[in-house]
Amino acid sequence: MTTAHSSEERIFEGMQALNKGLSPKFERCAGITPTRLRLLQELFQVDEISQINLQKGIDIDAAAITRHLKGLEEAGAISRRNNPSDNRVTLVSLTTLGREKIAAYKEEKNRFINSLLTGFSEQERTQLMDMLDRLQHNIDLL
Template sequence: MQSLSKQISTKFERCAGISPSRLQLLHQLYLVDEISQTTLQKEVKIDSAAVTRHLKQLEVAGTVSRRNNPDDNRVTLVKLTDRGRHEIIVYKKEKQQFITQLLKDFDEQERSTLSDMLNRMIHHINQL
């Protein structure tokens, strides 16, 4: 499973031009107007140093903006820029095409069974 995960991540990154971690960050930001960097880090379950590194690079690229919370200077607020919002829409389409290609030889029953099995595995992992 680890090998499959690594291969999927590598291929997706090549196809979409973005790492799964960054896509996950952008997707979470797409769901909210603005969020604290700490809350974002907890939502995506990526260590804080990696989140900071990704956000700095995304900020330089113009896809996210960060600012100090005016009510508490210790808190950094993060949100997508208009450019970032456009890019996440494109990435989501590319991800869907990637998944479609990945599962192209699976019939509907096989897809449903696979989805059920993966969801049960996620449930079991969360219980550990």
């Protein structure tokens, strides 16, 4: 099964494997998708924001934003209204219910991240962060 690979190939496969497990596991632990929680956290800090600005902070497609917000609205976590001074933009904000729930989510998230990083020394964590940045940078050049 385990095919012959260069060590670099193994790194690449390792990244994909890691990635494959990450989001589903997070969701199972935290009860919410990583991106949806990011949306909520972003909203938590601004009180009210247009979808497009939200999108810039989150870095996903406008269509995805629309659908996530639709879902979060149906779940009662957020509310939307039109900007009276510019009827193109819709302003999004957390409901009190959403605000309440977010605390628990953040806690689960921290718990999750701590589990993820158990066994990593402070030095290793900064090393890891550094490597992630450099990988990201290398990707952006392509």
